[in-house]
Amino acid sequence: MASIPYKIFLSENEIPKQWLNLRAAMKNKPAPMLDPETKQPVTFEQLQRVFCDELARQELNETDLYIDIPEGIIDFYKMFRPSPTIRAYNLERELGTPAHIYYKYEGANTSGSHKLNSAVAQVYYAKEQGITSLTTETGAGQWGTALAMASAFYGVDLTVYMVKGSAMQKPHRKEVIRTFGAEVIPSPSMTTEVGRRINEKFPNTTGSLGCAISEAVEKATTTENCRYVLGSVMNHVLLHQSIIGLEAKAALQKYGVYPDIVIGCAGGGSNLGGLIAPFAVDKINGTHNPEFLAVEPSSCPSLTRGSFVYDYGDTGHMTPLIKMYTLGSEYIPASSHAGGLRYHGMNSVVSQLYDDGLMKATSYKQTEVFDAATTFAKVEGILPAPESSHAIRAAMDEALRCKETGEEKVILFGLTGTGYFDMPAYEQVNNGTMTDYVPTDDEIKKSIESLPKF
Amino acid sequence: MASIPYKIFLSENEIPKQWLNLRAAMKNKPAPMLDPETKQPVTFEQLQRVFCDELARQELNETDLYIDIPEGIIDFYKMFRPSPTIRAYNLERELGTPAHIYYKYEGANTSGSHKLNSAVAQVYYAKEQGITSLTTETGAGQWGTALAMASAFYGVDLTVYMVKGSAMQKPHRKEVIRTFGAEVIPSPSMTTEVGRRINEKFPNTTGSLGCAISEAVEKATTTENCRYVLGSVMNHVLLHQSIIGLEAKAALQKYGVYPDIVIGCAGGGSNLGGLIAPFAVDKINGTHNPEFLAVEPSSCPSLTRGSFVYDYGDTGHMTPLIKMYTLGSEYIPASSHAGGLRYHGMNSVVSQLYDDGLMKATSYKQTEVFDAATTFAKVEGILPAPESSHAIRAAMDEALRCKETGEEKVILFGLTGTGYFDMPAYEQVNNGTMTDYVPTDDEIKKSIESLPKF
Numbered sequence: 001m002a003s004i005p006y007k008i009f010l011s012e013n014e015i016p017k018q019w020l021n022l023r024a025a026m027k028n029k030p031a032p033m034l035d036p037e038t039k040q041p042v043t044f045e046q047l048q049r050v051f052c053d054e055l056a057r058q059e060l061n062e063t064d065l066y067i068d069i070p071e072g073i074i075d076f077y078k079m080f081r082p083s084p085t086i087r088a089y090n091l092e093r094e095l096g097t098p099a100h101i102y103y104k105y106e107g108a109n110t111s112g113s114h115k116l117n118s119a120v121a122q123v124y125y126a127k128e129q130g131i132t133s134l135t136t137e138t139g140a141g142q143w144g145t146a147l148a149m150a151s152a153f154y155g156v157d158l159t160v161y162m163v164k165g166s167a168m169q170k171p172h173r174k175e176v177i178r179t180f181g182a183e184v185i186p187s188p189s190m191t192t193e194v195g196r197r198i199n200e201k202f203p204n205t206t207g208s209l210g211c212a213i214s215e216a217v218e219k220a221t222t223t224e225n226c227r228y229v230l231g232s233v234m235n236h237v238l239l240h241q242s243i244i245g246l247e248a249k250a251a252l253q254k255y256g257v258y259p260d261i262v263i264g265c266a267g268g269g270s271n272l273g274g275l276i277a278p279f280a281v282d283k284i285n286g287t288h289n290p291e292f293l294a295v296e297p298s299s300c301p302s303l304t305r306g307s308f309v310y311d312y313g314d315t316g317h318m319t320p321l322i323k324m325y326t327l328g329s330e331y332i333p334a335s336s337h338a339g340g341l342r343y344h345g346m347n348s349v350v351s352q353l354y355d356d357g358l359m360k361a362t363s364y365k366q367t368e369v370f371d372a373a374t375t376f377a378k379v380e381g382i383l384p385a386p387e388s389s390h391a392i393r394a395a396m397d398e399a400l401r402c403k404e405t406g407e408e409k410v411i412l413f414g415l416t417g418t419g420y421f422d423m424p425a426y427e428q429v430n431n432g433t434m435t436d437y438v439p440t441d442d443e444i445k446k447s448i449e450s451l452p453k454f
Numbered sequence: 455m456a457s458i459p460y461k462i463f464l465s466e467n468e469i470p471k472q473w474l475n476l477r478a479a480m481k482n483k484p485a486p487m488l489d490p491e492t493k494q495p496v497t498f499e500q501l502q503r504v505f506c507d508e509l510a511r512q513e514l515n516e517t518d519l520y521i522d523i524p525e526g527i528i529d530f531y532k533m534f535r536p537s538p539t540i541r542a543y544n545l546e547r548e549l550g551t552p553a554h555i556y557y558k559y560e561g562a563n564t565s566g567s568h569k570l571n572s573a574v575a576q577v578y579y580a581k582e583q584g585i586t587s588l589t590t591e592t593g594a595g596q597w598g599t600a601l602a603m604a605s606a607f608y609g610v611d612l613t614v615y616m617v618k619g620s621a622m623q624k625p626h627r628k629e630v631i632r633t634f635g636a637e638v639i640p641s642p643s644m645t646t647e648v649g650r651r652i653n654e655k656f657p658n659t660t661g662s663l664g665c666a667i668s669e670a671v672e673k674a675t676t677t678e679n680c681r682y683v684l685g686s687v688m689n690h691v692l693l694h695q696s697i698i699g700l701e702a703k704a705a706l707q708k709y710g711v712y713p714d715i716v717i718g719c720a721g722g723g724s725n726l727g728g729l730i731a732p733f734a735v736d737k738i739n740g741t742h743n744p745e746f747l748a749v750e751p752s753s754c755p756s757l758t759r760g761s762f763v764y765d766y767g768d769t770g771h772m773t774p775l776i777k778m779y780t781l782g783s784e785y786i787p788a789s790s791h792a793g794g795l796r797y798h799g800m801n802s803v804v805s806q807l808y809d810d811g812l813m814k815a816t817s818y819k820q821t822e823v824f825d826a827a828t829t830f831a832k833v834e835g836i837l838p839a840p841e842s843s844h845a846i847r848a849a850m851d852e853a854l855r856c857k858e859t860g861e862e863k864v865i866l867f868g869l870t871g872t873g874y875f876d877m878p879a880y881e882q883v884n885n886g887t888m889t890d891y892v893p894t895d896d897e898i899k900k901s902i903e904s905l906p907k908f
Contacts (some may be wrong), residue, residue, distance in 0.1 A: 005533040007468040010457040066710040077833045079544070088609075090533070108562045110872070127692045131814035152832040153544075172626065178884045179877075180832060198791045378606040379633060381533045383564045418564070420874040423626035423633075 008251040010082035015074060018066040020242040021226040025281040025347055028356050029062055030348035031323035035195055035267045042320045049215060052227045054125040058236035080109035085251035090379040092103055099402035101395060101414040104248040111146035113417030114271050115231050118240035119146035122229040123154045133157035133226045135219045137212030140339035142417055143231030143375050148180035158182035161215045165206030166339040173421040186246060187212040194316035206335050209343045214316025232268025233347050234314060241274020249278045250449030259290050259412035264388040266294040267340050269347030274412040292359040298438045300333040302346045303354055303361035308446050324351040328447035334437035336366055337425035338386040362394060365436040369393050372431045385417035386425055462705040464536035469528060472520040474696040475801055477883035479735040483516055484802035485777035496774045506681045508579040510688035530574045534563035539705035540628060544833040553856035555849060557869040558702040565600035567871030569679040569685050570726050572694035573600035576683040577608045588610035589673045589682045591666030591787040593620055594793035596871055597625030597685030612636035615669045619660030620793040623757035627875040641666040647874050648672050662786050668770025672807060682749050686722025687767055695728020703732045707826045713744050713866035715852060722796050723801030729868040746813040749844040752892045754787040756780055756800045757808055757815035761902050776806040782901035788891035790820050791879035792840040819890040822884045823847050839871035840879055
């Protein structure tokens with residue numbers, strides 16, 4: 001076996017030709033989305049009012065394990081994929097661990113994260129269907145950037161509702177999105193009915209992904225030939241993100257390596273679900289038995305402290321009901337620097353796997369996360385996004401446990417993005433002024449109790 | 455011949471084991487640096503007071519065509535090299551040109567530019583020699599970031615004098631440098647004698663690379679066990695940057711491609727000199743006849759409008775005299791968004807090649823440059839640095855000329871870095887408020903006439 005290089009690159013021809021639909025392999029399928037009026041499973045026809053047709057089809061597809069990636073999407077993928085799978089030799093040395101640490105690095109494209117994997121697919125399908133404009137929400141701004149890049153490339157108009165807190169923290173991120181030709185509106189805004197309602201109810205809110213989703217959906221459903229696209233939570237997004245796991249598995253396979261534990265940060269769940277997809281299929285089929293670990297912020301702990309119930313996907317209650325781990329759709333997470341993880345719920349596939357005991361979850365405070373981020377940057381030479389740094393923190397802790405036990409575990413984690421637009425957060429670290437927020441049990445209980453009962 | 459992929463990656467084992475010392479191949483060597491007092495060539499002993507020994511040796515070495523890269527440097531290179539050579543298929547289609555456009559992309563590391571190539575080497579040699587602290591200057595912040603990364607990795611203290619204009623335009627860039635543990639001081643500062651003198655003479659100055667160099671040199675020569683390191687202009691920096699050209703040549707060779715023209719942006723000249731190095735050796739030896747094009751900002755046109763004379767490398771006149779194209783060492787370029795190109799002079803190798811007619815030069819206004827940058831970002835999916843965008847602009851114009859003539863020229867340009875920390879500049883583009891400044895002939899004449907005569 002050849003010695004393992006720092007960066008394992010697949011060739012352009014090794015870009016997967018099919019996405020992996022994890023649901024098709026699950027014995028216990030996630031519960032269907034429900035229409036809030038009828039309490040019946042949502043139909044293709046209902047979804048297609050909001051999403052373009054192919055995405056609606058993919059959203060409901062729980063039978064095909066593999067779904068072909070169109071040539072027009074692969075052509076865009078070639079501009080930034082395959083992404084490297086990196087052996088963290090320097091981090092291992094820094095920690096003095098016998099563990100072997102690998103990370104799949106999705107940050108080396110201009111959008112700065114894995115979000116581009118799904119953005120390309122979603123804009124491609126919209127364009128094919130003759131859709132002329134799209135709306136979306138963005139938290140940390142990574143999804144908005146990715147979608148702006150894809151929209152510029154395929155020639156589709158784009159309006160981005162950006163969580164107000166992130167828009168204030170990251171004015172430069174906003175300019176990147178504008179540079180690619182999209183319009184950026186801080187959310188909650190006064191441009192939609194739901195935005196005006198939320199602003200009235202919570203006058204000083206810094207917004208949330210849930211609010212921004214409501215605004216984008218309203219705009220899409222009230223504008224001609226317009227559709228809504230979403231960067232996480234949905235099953236079709238998880239499907240597109242399976243390319244992360246597929247490439248990582250193929251890269252490791254070249255050197256006869258298989259992970260003992262796969263770690264990913266979890267906001268809406270798409271990166272985590274995509275990373276673990278092929279390994280989870282192996283686990284379900286019984287060919288391997290890797291562990292999976294979801295890492296969330298203590299300020300927004302949907303898996304570790306939420307409830308597994310039917311809830312709305314958005315704060316404005318415009319979406320179908322999703323059976324998921326949730327803190328309650330009206331829960332507005334405290335402002336934190338991991339804007340991409342400030343979502344009240346969790347993708348239904350990830351939720352189901354977690355509820356079935358196929359996945360573990362843990363949470364960290366942001367000061368703990370940034371400690372890990374800074375160490376990682378210094379030894380691995382990559383400045384990580386706050387979101388991704390949750391996975392780094394957990395991987396480091398796992399490696400330190402191996403140091404105590406002497407285990408040579410193979411750890412794989414997802415490094416979803418870079419922190420170039422998170423410097424105000426790092427500035428707080430540099431100045432020693434970063435603080436933490438952990439919701440009380442009462443706050444969470446109250447938020448869950450306010451949920452509609454189904 | 456296999457079809458050419460979007461990105462040509464070399465394997466880790468193909469990282470060059472030696473740098474290429476272009477000077478050794480030049481028939482007309484650049485004139486030696488002179489001691490301003492004695493007017494004699496500077497000696498190793500003089501250089502070694504400012505630079506660490508190995509760099510002083512490399513600076514004076516004009517006989518060895520190849521110089522071994524130590525294993526300890528290659529180990530760091532493996533974290534971010536080889537960098538990809540990219541075929542700009544989408545840009546070619548956008549322009550409708552028969553030209554084949556390639557670019558060597560040096561921006562996919564955390565420092566965001568090619569600067570890391572030399573930073574790693576310089577800190578490595580300092581550490582080997584037992585130096586405990588380093589000083590440097592930074593313009594756009596790319597060099598400061600690169601050096602902070604290398605200093606964090608090897609465990610050496612670092613003080614960065616950052617051009618005041620850049621520090622104001624790029625507060626986030628400053629925080630990246632601090633995140634890697636370095637101290638950042640806006641220049642001209644009140645912490646050095648030369649800084650205080652410059653502040654008194656030009657009270658509202660936004661600084662320049664020349665000023666910042668003076669401050670860093672003063673600090674290095676007045677601090678124990680401290681050395682100065684420089685990100686451009688010097689011949690040893692050009693030497694380290696030859697890895698860009700060596701990799702690009704090896705990548706193209708795999709597909710039987712040789713460039714007809716090689717284009718690079720030119721500030722101090724190190725990226726350009728490094729990119730063209732192996733091709734220039736071929737040209738000098740007569741085995742190939744590629745064209746070379748240096749691209750500068752109209753606001754700081756040292757090659758296109760400067761004089762080829764002996765001048766100081768810095769504004770404070772603390773450095774040796776260098777025979778180079780210069781606008782005069784007291785020339786303070788107008789504030790512009792290409793901070794990394796705001797230098798009054800030009801590396802002596804590049805200057806000599808230009809003077810000997812082996813290289814051409816051109817200049818662009820920043821609005822022209824950002825037009826190209828925005829188009830490039832939309833079709834190639836990479837947000838370029840303003841500095842790098844000068845090369846993009848020239849490459850696009852060359853490709854458009856090919857469209858008129860029908861020539862299938864092979865164009866290779868250097869994409870030195872990303873624009874993530876240049877969003878205030880892109881914001882001006884997005885808002886239509888960017889302006890240009892071109893110095894008058896009188897201004898340049900006056901600046902040159904004020905030079906000391908040798």
